[in-house]
Amino acid sequence: MKKQGADILKQSALSITASRKDILDIFLASSSALAHQDIELKCSDKFDRVTIYRTLQTFLDKGIIHSIPTTENAVKYALCKDECIVSGHHHDNHVHFLCDACGITICLEEVVVPQVKLPKGYSLKDINMVVNGTCKKCKA
Amino acid sequence: MKKQGADILKQSALSITASRKDILDIFLASSSALAHQDIELKCSDKFDRVTIYRTLQTFLDKGIIHSIPTTENAVKYALCKDECIVSGHHHDNHVHFLCDACGITICLEEVVVPQVKLPKGYSLKDINMVVNGTCKKCKA
DNA sequence: TGACATTTGCAACAAAGTTGCAATCTCCAT
DNA sequence: ATGGAGATTGCAACTTTGTTGCAAATGTCA
Ligand SMILES: [Mn+2]
Ligand SMILES: [Mn+2]
Ligand SMILES: [Zn+2]
Ligand SMILES: [Zn+2]
Numbered sequence: 001m002k003k004q005g006a007d008i009l010k011q012s013a014l015s016i017t018a019s020r021k022d023i024l025d026i027f028l029a030s031s032s033a034l035a036h037q038d039i040e041l042k043c044s045d046k047f048d049r050v051t052i053y054r055t056l057q058t059f060l061d062k063g064i065i066h067s068i069p070t071t072e073n074a075v076k077y078a079l080c081k082d083e084c085i086v087s088g089h090h091h092d093n094h095v096h097f098l099c100d101a102c103g104i105t106i107c108l109e110e111v112v113v114p115q116v117k118l119p120k121g122y123s124l125k126d127i128n129m130v131v132n133g134t135c136k137k138c139k140a
Numbered sequence: 141m142k143k144q145g146a147d148i149l150k151q152s153a154l155s156i157t158a159s160r161k162d163i164l165d166i167f168l169a170s171s172s173a174l175a176h177q178d179i180e181l182k183c184s185d186k187f188d189r190v191t192i193y194r195t196l197q198t199f200l201d202k203g204i205i206h207s208i209p210t211t212e213n214a215v216k217y218a219l220c221k222d223e224c225i226v227s228g229h230h231h232d233n234h235v236h237f238l239c240d241a242c243g244i245t246i247c248l249e250e251v252v253v254p255q256v257k258l259p260k261g262y263s264l265k266d267i268n269m270v271v272n273g274t275c276k277k278c279k280a
Numbered sequence: 281t282g283a284c285a286t287t288t289g290c291a292a293c294a295a296a297g298t299t300g301c302a303a304t305c306t307c308c309a310t
Numbered sequence: 311a312t313g314g315a316g317a318t319t320g321c322a323a324c325t326t327t328g329t330t331g332c333a334a335a336t337g338t339c340a
Contacts, residue, residue, distance in 0.1 A: 015306050017318065036296085048320050053297070055318095069209040071268065073328095095256055100265065108262075114254040116235055116269070121276035122248075125240065128211065128270045129256070136261035155337050157287065176327085188289050193328070195287095213297095 003028065012062040019047045023055050024064070024079075033068050033076035033096070033105040066092040068105055069128060076105045096130045101138035143168065152202045159187045163195050164204070164219075173208050173216035173236070173245040206232040208245055209268060216245045236270045241278035 005024030009016050026042055027034065039052055056077060059065040063085065065077045084091055095111040098104075113129045145164030149156050166182055167174065179192055196217060199205040203225060205217045224231055235251040238244075253269045 015317065017305075019319075049296090050298085050321080051319055067211060069211050069213070069270065071207065071209050071215075073209070073213070073215045075211075075213045095258075097258070097262060108259065110259065111256055114256060116251055116254060116271065118235075118237070118271065118273070119248065119250065121279065122237060122271075122273055123279065124271055124273040126272040128268075128272070130209065130268045131256065131258065131262075131264055132266040132268070133258070133262055133264040139261065139263065155286065157337070159288075189327090190290085190329085191288055 012064055019051050019055055027079045033078040035074050035076045063090045068096045070098055078107050098132050099135035099138055100132055101134050159191050159195055167219045173218040175214050175216045203230045208236045210238055218247050238270055238272050239275035239278055240272055241274055
C-alpha cells in the first residue's frame with residue numbers, strides 16, 4: 001500500500017486535518033517540486049490561501065518538506081525523504097535541477113552536493129545547489 | 141581614482157542618467173549583495189520604485205550585476221567583476237554566502253563553484269551555489 | 281542647438297504574503 | 311462515547327512586492 005498523507009502526519013505528531021492531508025497527497029502525487037501557487041491552483045476551491053501558507057510553514061518546521069530557492073524569485077517545495085532524518089537532524093544534501101524551458105524543478109536525489117572550503121571565519125551550516133539547464137523532456 | 145558608476149555605464153553602452161549612476165554607486169559602496177528593498181531604502185526619495193525595478197533589470201540584461209537566489213525568498217544582486225566577461229559571455233561561477241544571523245549575503249569570489257555530473261538526459265547551463273552559515277562578524 | 285529615441289514618474293493594477301480574531305475542528309481524558 | 315482545552319481554519323483587512331501604459335522629461339548625437 002502506498003504511503004498516504006495521514007501517515008506522514010502521524011509520524012510528525014501533527015493533528016490530522018483535511019487540508020494537511022490533501023496538500024501532502026498533492027506532494028506525494030507530484031514528481032517535481034511545487035510552488036505555493038501550484039498548490040493553490042490545485043486546492044484553493046477547498047482551502048483558503050492563508051491555510052496553504054500556514055500549512056507549508058508547518059511542514060517546513062517539522063522537516064516534512066524542504067524549500068528550494070530558484071532563480072525566478074519563487075521558492076519551491078518538495079517532500080523530504082525518510083532517510084533524510086539522520087540522528088534527529090535533516091540532511092537534504094542533494095542537488096536541484098531547474099529546467100529553463102519548461103520551468104520544472106526536480107530533486108536529483110542521487111546527486112550529492114559537493115563540499116566546499118570556505119574562507120577563514122565563515123562557519124558552514126547548509127549548502128544549496130541549484131542547476132539550471134534543459135531537462136530530459138525539453139531536450140532539443 | 142576609484143571606479144565610478146558612470147564608467148560602468150559607458151562600458152556597457154548605456155545612457156548616463158542620475159538613477160543609474162546613483163544605483164551603481166550604491167553597489168560600488170556596498171561590500172555585500174543588495175535586495176531591491178535595500179536599494180529602495182537608500183534612494184526612494186530620489187527615484188521611483190518602478191525606476192529601481194527597471195534599472196536592476198537593465199543591469200541584469202547588460203551583465204553589470206548578477207542575481208543571487210536566497211532561501212528567504214528574496215533575490216539579491218551584486219556587481220559582476222570585470223574579469224567576469226570572458227569572450228563576450230558571463231562567468232559568475234563563485235559561491236555565495238548567506239549569514240543566518242545578520243542576513244548579509246556575500247560573493248565569495250575566491251571560492252569557485254565545483255562541477256557536478258548530472259544524470260543522463262539533463263543538460264547543464266548554469267550552477268548556483270548558496271551556502272548558509274554564520275559570517276565572520278556574527279561568529280559566537 | 282534641436283530632433284529623436286530613451287528613460288522616468290505617476291497612477292492604476294495585480295499578485296504575493298501577513299495578521300488578528302472568531303468559528304470550527306482534533307484529540308485526549310474522562 | 312462525550313466534552314472541553316487547545317490547535318487549526320476561514321475570513322477580512324491590510325501591507326508589501328511587482329507589473330503595465332502613457333505622458334512628460336531627459337540624454338544622445340548629428
Ligand atoms: Mn530536494
Ligand atoms: Mn556574486
Ligand atoms: Zn523541461
Ligand atoms: Zn552575519
